Amino acid sequence: MAQVNLAVVYYSSTGTNYQLAQWAAEGGRQAGAEVKIYKVQESAPQSVIDSNPAWKAHAQTANNVPVITPDDVVQADAIIFSMPTRYGNMAAQMKQFLDSTGGIWAQGKTVNKVVSAMTSAQNAHGGQEATILSLYTMMYHWGAIVVAPGYTDQSVFTAGGNPYGTSVSVDQDGKMKEDVKAAAIHQAKRVVTVAEALKKGLQG
Ligand SMILES: Cc1cc2nc3c(=O)[nH]c(=O)nc-3n(C[C@H](O)[C@H](O)[C@H](O)COP(=O)(O)O)c2cc1C
Numbered sequence: 001m002a003q004v005n006l007a008v009v010y011y012s013s014t015g016t017n018y019q020l021a022q023w024a025a026e027g028g029r030q031a032g033a034e035v036k037i038y039k040v041q042e043s044a045p046q047s048v049i050d051s052n053p054a055w056k057a058h059a060q061t062a063n064n065v066p067v068i069t070p071d072d073v074v075q076a077d078a079i080i081f082s083m084p085t086r087y088g089n090m091a092a093q094m095k096q097f098l099d100s101t102g103g104i105w106a107q108g109k110t111v112n113k114v115v116s117a118m119t120s121a122q123n124a125h126g127g128q129e130a131t132i133l134s135l136y137t138m139m140y141h142w143g144a145i146v147v148a149p150g151y152t153d154q155s156v157f158t159a160g161g162n163p164y165g166t167s168v169s170v171d172q173d174g175k176m177k178e179d180v181k182a183a184a185i186h187q188a189k190r191v192v193t194v195a196e197a198l199k200k201g202l203q204g
Contacts, residue, residue, distance in 0.1 A: 002199040004192050006033040007076035009068050010083060011040045011093040014054040014174045016120040017082040018062055020166065023181050024080045024118065027188030032196075033078070038068035040083075040097040054174055068097060070104045078114040078195035079144075080188055081135055085119055088127030089134050098138050110142035112202070114195035116149070116187055118166040124177070128167035136164070147194045149187045159183035 006028040010021035021037055028035040039062055042049070049055050073079065083094040104110055119131045136146050149156050150163045159166055159180040166183040168176045 002196050002203060004028075004031075004033040004077045004195045004199060005075060006035045006078045006080065006188070006192055006195070007068070007072055008035065008037045008080045008082070008188075009040060009094075009097075010037070010081070011091045012058060012062070012082075013044075013052075013084065013091075014170075015058040015061065016168065016170050016174060016176065017084055017118070018058065018065075019176075020082045020118045020120065020168070020180070020184050021080075023184035024082065024188040027185035028078075028080070028192050030185065031189040031192035033192045036072070036076075037065060038072060039065045040093050041067050043093050043096055070101050073101060073113070074104055074109045076113065077199055078191050080116050080118065080191055082118040083131070083135070085121040085127040085131040088130040090119075090131055094135070098135075101142070105142060108143075110144060112198065113139075113142065113144040114147055114191055114198060115139050115142075115144045116147050116165055116191045118184060118187065120168045120170055120176075122170055122172075124160075124169045126169065128162060128169075129164050132162075132164040132167065145194070145198070147191050149183065149190060152190060153183070153186040155182035155186045
């Protein structure tokens with residue numbers, strides 16, 4: 001039985017990527033995967049978090065979400081990452097976690113993970129594609145297999161047409177401007193389908 005272990009790994013300050021992660025988890029479960037959601041370790045000082053009401057509120061909401069470790073990566077067959085853009089790049093908290101995977105990388109334990117990424121930004125063209133690609137660059141070094149959504153479903157067009165991964169823009173109040181739920185679910189299903197086929201193939 002090749003049930004896929006899907007880890008959804010996110011960073012979020014104000015909740016957008018937390019929501020994207022929930023939708024990806026929903027899609028993963030619909031596709032039959034065993035799904036776990038993890039956040040990455042926060043590195044911002046508590047005083048900075050507390051100074052932003054939306055950030056403070058979200059930190060409390062996500063208080064019980066487990067923090068990802070490199071060993072959780074080893075256990076997963078597939079991983080969906082979600083993180084906000086920071087000047088057209090992934091949030092430092094996500095990069096910090098990925099930089100801590102050198103040990104498992106050196107042991108070959110990141111090889112053949114099926115991966116995909118999602119993101120958010122404030123502006124419609126605020127760096128979503130570049131952010132996802134910055135994460136995919138690291139994945140090629142992992143020896144991971146990047147499964148982007150491409151234009152494989154109508155939901156990709158409805159969400160704004162980003163073939164690299166589901167992305168959304170948010171207004172000043174943190175409200176999503178595009179309807180991306182179906183795209184996030186589709187992306188996760190596609191990841192699980194590919195991971196399942198790969199797992200079956202590798203098991204022979
Ligand atoms: C330091 C910093 C840099 C940012 N850079 C950009 C940017 O280059 N383009 C953009 O559209 N939004 C930018 N944003 C807005 C965030 O991407 C947005 O707040 C985030 O996607 C919300 O996701 P979250 O609710 O999961 O934290 C930036 C925010 C911060 C704090």
